[in-house]
Amino acid sequence: MEFEFSNLNSYNKVEKKSKIYIAGHRGMVGSAIVRRLQKEGFENLALRTSKELDLRDQQAVGDFFVREKPNYVFLAAAKVGGILANNTYRAEFIYDNLMIQNNVIHQAWKNKVTKLMFLGSSCIYPKMAPQPLKEEYLLTGLLEPTNEPYAIAKIAGIKLCDAYRAEYGCNFISVMPTNLYGPNDNYDLHNSHVLPALIRKFHEAKINNEPQVTVWGTGTPLREFLHVDDLADACLFLMKDYNEAGFVNIGSGTDISIAGLADMVKEIVGYQGKIVYDSSKPDGTPRKLMDVTKLKKLGWQSTISLKEGIEKVYAEKYPAFRGVGN
Numbered sequence: 001m002e003f004e005f006s007n008l009n010s011y012n013k014v015e016k017k018s019k020i021y022i023a024g025h026r027g028m029v030g031s032a033i034v035r036r037l038q039k040e041g042f043e044n045l046a047l048r049t050s051k052e053l054d055l056r057d058q059q060a061v062g063d064f065f066v067r068e069k070p071n072y073v074f075l076a077a078a079k080v081g082g083i084l085a086n087n088t089y090r091a092e093f094i095y096d097n098l099m100i101q102n103n104v105i106h107q108a109w110k111n112k113v114t115k116l117m118f119l120g121s122s123c124i125y126p127k128m129a130p131q132p133l134k135e136e137y138l139l140t141g142l143l144e145p146t147n148e149p150y151a152i153a154k155i156a157g158i159k160l161c162d163a164y165r166a167e168y169g170c171n172f173i174s175v176m177p178t179n180l181y182g183p184n185d186n187y188d189l190h191n192s193h194v195l196p197a198l199i200r201k202f203h204e205a206k207i208n209n210e211p212q213v214t215v216w217g218t219g220t221p222l223r224e225f226l227h228v229d230d231l232a233d234a235c236l237f238l239m240k241d242y243n244e245a246g247f248v249n250i251g252s253g254t255d256i257s258i259a260g261l262a263d264m265v266k267e268i269v270g271y272q273g274k275i276v277y278d279s280s281k282p283d284g285t286p287r288k289l290m291d292v293t294k295l296k297k298l299g300w301q302s303t304i305s306l307k308e309g310i311e312k313v314y315a316e317k318y319p320a321f322r323g324v325g326n
Contacts, residue, residue, distance in 0.1 A: 014042075014072060014240050018114075021046040021070035023055060023104055024077030028184040028228050029119060029177070033074050036232035046070050050077075056099040065107040072239065073116040075104050075157075079150075082191035086147040097153035101160065105172065109164050117239055118161050118174040120154040120247065122290060123147050132291035135176075135249060144285075162245045171243055175235060178251035178290045181309065182228030183316060195225060198262055199314055202269040212274045213266070216281035219259030224289045226252050227309035230302040237300045251290035252302045258283075261306075268310050 014020075020037060024030035025047045037045060046068045053064055055077055079096040086093055101118065108116045125133045126141030138158075143151045161172035179193065186192045187200045198215070205213045234250045242248060256264070262275050295301070304312075 016041050017044055018071040019044045019046055019068065020072045021068065022074045022076060027076060028180060028182060029231065030076040031184050032182060032228040032232035033076060033235055036236050040236065055103055056096055058103050061103040061107050065111040069111060071114045073104065073108050073113050074235065075101060075116060075118045083146050085191060086150050090149045094149035094153050097150060098156060101157040105160050105164060109168055109170050115239060116172045117235060118157050120157060120174060120176045122176055122178050122288065123151045124154050124176060131287045132289040134291040135247060135294060158247050165245055173238065173242055174247035175238060175250050176247050177231050178224045178226050180226055180228045180231055182313060194258065198265045199317065202265050202271045205273060206269055206271040210273060212276050214276050214278050215258065215262050216278055217258060217283040218279050219257060219262065219277045221258050221283045221285065222255040222287040222289065223258065224251050224255040225306055226302060227304040230304050234300050242298060248295055249290040249292050250295060251292050253292040255289045256306065264307060265310060268314055
């Protein structure tokens with residue numbers, strides 16, 4: 001089955017009645033995209049849990065696309081985890097992610113999906129890439145070894161979208177988000193990312209009257225954070241207005257030191273103790289900031305400030321900790 005999409009720019013109009021499939025709709029990113037679409041008035045959403053549809057199963061994915069015939073696809077499904085999981089389950093991270101994206105992207109082509117958006121990760125960039133990270137730095141150096149399998153899968157996804165675009169004219173686009181936080185984030189202290197971990201640490205220290213909170217590293221590394229609702233807004237914007245090969249960075253364009261972040265979380269939580277830095281623990285990359293010039297030129301920029309976003313997240317997450325000390 002071979003056919004061509006004749007005019008990529010004719011697909012900018014995403015109609016309210018269009019059927020939209022959000023792969024990974026229960027994750028932090030996918031659920032934010034669902035909320036954003038519903039806010040905009042899109043109601044014809046195709047949603048399947050991983051138990052209902054194993055995206056690694058080629059036949060199951062093919063049957064789903066034939067049956068549902070989605071017009072638009074947000075590919076936010078992925079096997080994800082922290083440094084330990086990425087480094088331990090290297091085979092699963094490359095295999096599962098390759099299978100998920102290969103099946104969805106291929107079936108999107110076979111079933112004439114109008115437009116697909118593939119969501120990747122900032123880990124696709126070389127470990128020693130210059131800062132801020134520009135889109136053209138992709139494949140200019142070696143990857144961070146601990147998450148190389150995951151990063152290679154995501155790079156393959158970008159190239160797969162570009163290949164189907166080049167050969168068949170498919171309007172498949174890719175976006176690379178920065179560090180995200182928001183509803184449905186992971187707050188497990190053993191494998192969560194730095195921001196949710198700090199929120200939980202400071203809250204539990206506050207309600208347990210602990211005299212100090214220990215933060216890993218020196219506090220000097222710089223990191224960028226984007227509220228997932230901002231990401232979802234950017235994704236809908238690009239689904240409507242972006243139709244090019246390659247990919248687009250999505251971020252706030254600003255960063256903050258880990259020490260500055262810890263101070264901000266401490267203030268928002270209302271913790272009165274002191275912060276101690278454990279310099280025996282690794283700092284990681286000194287700086288990781290996305291260059292969002294391309295996104296701003298397209299006409300989008302983030303609106304949720306980091307302080308506002310953390311305040312919102314803390315207010316939403318606080319009831320989950322009622323049993324700890326309140």
